[in-house]
Amino acid sequence: xxxxxxxxxxxxxxxxxxxxxxxxxxxxxxxxxxxxxxxxxxxxxxxxxxxxxxxxxxxxxxxxxxxxxxxxxxxxxxxxxxxxxxxxxxxxxxxxxxxxxxxxxxxxxxxxxxxxxxxxxxxxxxxxxxxxxxxxxxxxxxxxxxxxxxxxxxxxxxxxxxxxxxxxxxxxxxxxxxxxxxxxxxxxxxxxxxxxxxxxxxxxxxxxxxxxxxxxxxxxxxxxxxxxxxxxxxxxxxxxxxxxxxxxxxxxxxxxxxxxxxxxxxxxxxxxxxxxxxxxxxxxxxxxxxxxx
Numbered sequence: 001x002x003x004x005x006x007x008x009x010x011x012x013x014x015x016x017x018x019x020x021x022x023x024x025x026x027x028x029x030x031x032x033x034x035x036x037x038x039x040x041x042x043x044x045x046x047x048x049x050x051x052x053x054x055x056x057x058x059x060x061x062x063x064x065x066x067x068x069x070x071x072x073x074x075x076x077x078x079x080x081x082x083x084x085x086x087x088x089x090x091x092x093x094x095x096x097x098x099x100x101x102x103x104x105x106x107x108x109x110x111x112x113x114x115x116x117x118x119x120x121x122x123x124x125x126x127x128x129x130x131x132x133x134x135x136x137x138x139x140x141x142x143x144x145x146x147x148x149x150x151x152x153x154x155x156x157x158x159x160x161x162x163x164x165x166x167x168x169x170x171x172x173x174x175x176x177x178x179x180x181x182x183x184x185x186x187x188x189x190x191x192x193x194x195x196x197x198x199x200x201x202x203x204x205x206x207x208x209x210x211x212x213x214x215x216x217x218x219x220x221x222x223x224x225x226x227x228x229x230x231x232x233x234x235x236x237x238x239x240x241x242x243x244x245x246x247x248x249x250x251x252x253x254x255x256x257x258x259x260x261x262x263x264x265x266x267x268x269x270x271x272x273x274x275x276x277x278x279x280x281x282x283x284x285x286x287x288x289x290x291x292x293x
Contacts, residue, residue, distance in 0.1 A: 035265055035266060036266065039263060039266040042259045047267075050263040051267045055243070056245075056248065056267075058239075058241075059245040060264075062156070062159075064275075066163055067221055067227075070220070071224055073160075074164060074171045074220045075171055077168070078172045078220075079209065082171070082176040082179055083175075100169050100173070103165055103166050103168065107229070108166065109229045111230040112229055112230035112231065112232065113233055115161060115165065116153050119153040126152055129150055129152055130150040133150070153236070154234070154236030154238075154242065155236065155242065159234065159235050159242060163224040163227060166223055167220035167221075170220040170223060172216070174212050174219065178208065178209055182205065182208055187204065190203075210283075210286040214283045214286065227244075232244075249264050
């Protein structure tokens with residue numbers, strides 16, 4: 001009887017679990033454990049003294065705030081772009097599909113230099129924003145008490161654009177296969193039952209896309225939080241204004257202040273873990289909701 005059972009081409013549970021735990025430990029757990037251990041040796045009070053300074057708090061707030069904004073932007077427009085690429089045929093579709101992967105292959109330093117050249121005050125897009133969009137934006141926003149200087153590079157706007165650039169492919173590539181697997185008959189059945197396009201999108205399509213979209217959002221957020229190379233060129237790196245937390249860690253390392261660098265790293269680790277935990281809980285809820293539909 002046992003001879004009739006086909007052997008799996010994959011290794012058994014024991015071997016597979018051993019390989020998984022070994023690789024996970026070497027790549028993830030040991031580096032994080034070393035960071036946490038160094039922070040514990042430094043002392044909780046000393047860690048808080050480092051993190052609680054005005055400069056560190058400003059850099060952490062800037063990094064996570066702009067990372068969340070960039071991830072939310074990528075979530076919306078990434079899903080739209082993935083839908084267009086998966087559902088429509090148009091000239092140049094393959095070219096657009098290939099361009100989406102450019103941030104994966106492009107070195108972050110090259111991306112930062114290119115974005116800085118484009119959005120600098122004398123750059124192609126920077127000059128357009130300064131001469132045309134800034135007057136229009138100030139005309140529309142002045143009643144609200146908001147003023148737009150027209151500068152992109154060396155401001156928080158430049159950081160946001162860089163984070164959007166590096167994070168967009170994560171949402172598109174996560175959602176696109178799911179959209180391709182959704183059968184058009186599902187939408188047609190909803191339409192034949194009298195549902196409008198908005199109702200079909202809200203009650204049929206979005207619940208199916210929600211788990212994948214949240215996964216892409218989490219990946220985009222994680223990339224944005226730790227992004228360094230493409231940001232430092234366009235940010236201007238002004239303390240208290242455009243200085244991101246990863247840059248501050250590098251500064252402390254260059255000063256051989258490893259205790260302060262580990263304290264900032266642990267703070268980023270804790271906040272990132274809390275955000276990803278919330279996203280995972282929402283994913284679990286959305287999967288259960290889809291299963292109940």
